[in-house]
Amino acid sequence: MRWDSELDWQKSEVKDKLVIEFGSGAGRFVDIVSRRGAKWAVGVDITGAVDAAMDNLGDRPNVIFVQADFFKLPFREGTFDNAYSIGVLHHTPDPETAFHNMTKIVNEEGLVGLSVYEISLYPRPNRNTLKVVTKDLLWTLNLWRCEFFRFFTSRMPEGLFLAYCKYFVPILHYINKVPILRYIRYLFPSTCYRTLPVEWSMLDTHDSYATKIVHQYRHKDIFQWFLKAKLFNIVVHNGRAGWVSLTGSKKEKPYQHERYVVASPGIPGT
Ligand SMILES: C[S@@+](CC[C@H](N)C(=O)[O-])C[C@H]1O[C@@H](n2cnc3c(N)ncnc32)[C@H](O)[C@@H]1O
Incomplete structure (x- = not known):
């Protein structure tokens, strides 16, 4: 499932938490966060997509959609336990500022997850032919x-x-x-x-x-954003091709190495 491949948050990182999505669209990820037992699954979107999202999920007791611009958010710093955005910031005029807004509204224990477009390069093997x-x-x-x-x-x-x-x-x-x-x-x-x-x-x-604006990134660009935001335990997810997806934590925690080691089939052509 896309949510898991790009964020890989554990159940305990959602259950009973106050979680916000930047650019929630019709609410397909808010749906997952809500079903995984978030205290509140909050979706922010600048457009009338929030109405469609309310039609889809408005009957859930733990779901709220807010029509707002995430460059001018109506929330105080540190309001949320966790924040994420999947497939959104690369379409905005200033993705890095939007990312910093995301880190600011998360509290001192929280997680921040981001998934944006990767620079489109042919996924070539190492060997040149x-x-x-x-x-x-x-x-x-x-x-x-x-x-x-x-x-x-x-x-x-x-x-x-x-x-x-x-x-x-x-x-x-x-x-x-x-x-x-x-x-x-x-x-x-x-x-x-x-x-x-x-x-x-x-x-x-x-x-x-x-779409009028398309930014694309390398993993190391986004890694730098996470470092600049003073996030810890930064994990680069082994998500879908074409996506750069990372999670970081506001507070340093013991690193769960086994969780992130991926059995590799080997690099073709080496
Ligand atoms: C490509 S859709 C992705 C929706 C959702 N994340 C998904 O994958 O289903 C991007 C969404 O971000 C919203 N968006 C773009 N800029 C925004 C901004 N500045 N503030 C709030 N929402 C924004 C758009 O309205 C759109 O619904």
């Missing part, structure tokens, strides 16, 4: 294709691009399952999955191409 650099090149061309389309789609009337995602992307989604024919979809703005439901292709196409 002609085949590897050719794949690098194709990867870069695809990045160029995405940015070329985004230049136009991020300037389109919102309703028009929504209609595109709703009615045209499902066609591309199914074409993408047919061998050879599947390459047709690269002629259009599209993020399509062969093994995930059609809704994921629709949502992620919208997410990737409608």
Whole structure:
């Protein structure tokens, strides 16, 4: 589950805690925090997404959605036990300031979890070969294709691009399952999955191409943010490809080494 792969917080780190999400959207992660027994699962979002989120989860006794800008938060410093944000800050004008706001509203015992886009590089093996650099090149061309389309789609009337995602992307989604024919979809703005439901292709196409701001990071960039914020026990999660996900703690705790050692299948090409 995405929540676990990007944060890896234990049950005790959520149960009976006051937990806030920055950029909660329709509330899919607030849903998890609420079900895992948070005292309060609070979602902050600047848009009317909070209304949709209330429709989805408003009947839960431990859920609150607040329509607010996380650059001007209506909460005092140290209000929350834990704070997290997944897939949001890289779309804001000043992600590092947003991150510092997140660390400030967490109390002296709390956890801060962040997941943002990783710089898009072909996940190449260590060994250099002609085949590897050719794949690098194709990867870069695809990045160029995405940015070329985004230049136009991020300037389109919102309703028009929504209609595109709703009615045209499902066609591309199914074409993408047919061998050879599947390459047709690269002629259009599209993020399509062969093994995930059609809704994921629709949502992620919208997410990737409608957005005006996209920052991408290396793990070491975000690690520096955590250090600057004086967080301890910083863990770089072995999450999904394409994401940089870290958790840090306001207070230094005994480091649970075994929890984070990942059995590695070995690095290809070494
Ligand atoms: C890509 S969605 C992610 C939603 C959720 N984290 C998820 O993955 O389902 C990003 C959300 O962040 C919200 N957002 C962006 N900037 C914000 C800001 N300055 N303050 C509060 N919410 C913001 C957007 O309105 C949007 O709902």
